[in-house]
Amino acid sequence: MVFENLLVSIEDGILTIMVNRPVKLNALTGFTVWEIGRAMEEAVADPLVRGIIITGAGSKAFVAGADIAEIAGFSSEQVNAMAAAGQLVFRSIEESSKPVIAAINGYALGGGCELAMACHLRVASENARFGQPEVNLGLIACYGGTQRLTQLIGKSKSMELHLTADHITAAQALDLGLVNYITTEAELMSTCRKLMGKIISKAPVALAGVIACVNAFYTEGADGYEAERVEFDKCFSTNDFKEGASAFLEKRKPVFSGS
Numbered sequence: 001m002v003f004e005n006l007l008v009s010i011e012d013g014i015l016t017i018m019v020n021r022p023v024k025l026n027a028l029t030g031f032t033v034w035e036i037g038r039a040m041e042e043a044v045a046d047p048l049v050r051g052i053i054i055t056g057a058g059s060k061a062f063v064a065g066a067d068i069a070e071i072a073g074f075s076s077e078q079v080n081a082m083a084a085a086g087q088l089v090f091r092s093i094e095e096s097s098k099p100v101i102a103a104i105n106g107y108a109l110g111g112g113c114e115l116a117m118a119c120h121l122r123v124a125s126e127n128a129r130f131g132q133p134e135v136n137l138g139l140i141a142c143y144g145g146t147q148r149l150t151q152l153i154g155k156s157k158s159m160e161l162h163l164t165a166d167h168i169t170a171a172q173a174l175d176l177g178l179v180n181y182i183t184t185e186a187e188l189m190s191t192c193r194k195l196m197g198k199i200i201s202k203a204p205v206a207l208a209g210v211i212a213c214v215n216a217f218y219t220e221g222a223d224g225y226e227a228e229r230v231e232f233d234k235c236f237s238t239n240d241f242k243e244g245a246s247a248f249l250e251k252r253k254p255v256f257s258g259s
Contacts, residue, residue: 013050025064037089050200055103063112083142097208117148133165203240
């Protein structure tokens with residue numbers, strides 16, 4: 001599928017989804033969010049895709065928030081539909097059975113911070129800046145930001161960042177546990193590709209199981225221990241477990257097939 005606001009490419013099993021609105025600092029329109037959702041659907045369904053990296057075009061911004069010009073004239077019904085649709089797309093990223101890394105270059109504000117937090121891992125360039133500045137506009141986050149930021153950095157600091165609208169640096173984000181790694185702007189994508197390469201060298205069914213079980217910890221009504229037992233049983237029944245066990249006993253690297 002050809003996208004209007006995204007650039008999508010695949011290399012060595014890694015699909016890169018790049019939000020491509022650099023003149024607008026990659027601000028999210030409703031259509032752009034829909035396109036991200038479609039790109040994720042296609043990536044998860046494509047057997048050639050083993051992992052996904054989401055980033056933004058240019059060096060100034062990952063995603064600098066929502067496109068305020070678009071939503072300023074919305075009705076209540078339109079706003080509710082936008083928030084519901086965006087939450088579904090971001091949840092599809094969070095629940096993707098294939099690992100997703102956010103490569104955060106520059107500003108990740110508002111919806112951009114929410115997009116990054118929906119990914120499984122986050123790698124930031126040194127110039128990255130994070131924040132949920134919605135209260136400056138008389139709004140709050142609507143794509144899951146109040147929930148995911150609290151999960152990632154704790155209630156007190158999440159409350160502070162949402163209430164003050166302060167931006168934090170990449171170094172501060174690392175200290176808080178919001179990002180996994182910091183690297184230079186020039187090495188951002190190569191760092192993400194190296195990390196993803198390490199991840200996708202593992203058994204795909206096991207990777208999907210890890211994602212499902214960790215997410216279960218934060219899912220209301222879910223029994224994380226039961227999820228772990230179920231996913232363990234799925235893995236035990238795969239050819240990849242047989243290959244992994246054989247490789248371990250034979251002191252060689254396993255070659256996983258995803259079956």
